[in-house]
Amino acid sequence: MSTQATAVKIIQVPMSQALLEAVTRYAEQQKESRAAFIRRALERYLAELREQEMEEAYIQGYRRIPEEVSVGEVGAKLAAMVFSEEKW
16 A cells, blocks of 8 residues: 555644534544544545435436336336235
8 A cells, every 4th residue: 555545634624612512522422533533524424425426427317318118117017026025
C-alpha cells in the first residue's frame, strides 16, 4: 500500500457550540474520539449521497429507455410464483 493511500490530512471545521457539544456527547457515548465520530458520520453521509446518486441514475436510465410492458408482466408472474412458494 502506498503512503499516499494512508496519508491523513488535518482540517479545521468551524461549528456552533451546540453542535460541538452534541458531537462530544455522542462520541463519548460511543466511546470514541470526536475525530473518529465525525469521520464515521461523514463516511455514512457520503455513502448515503452515493446511494442517492445511483438511485437517480437508475431512475433516469428508465426514463430514457423505459422497460417494455411485457418485461414487467413476466417479472410480476415470476415474483408471484416465488412468493406463493414461500412459507410465511
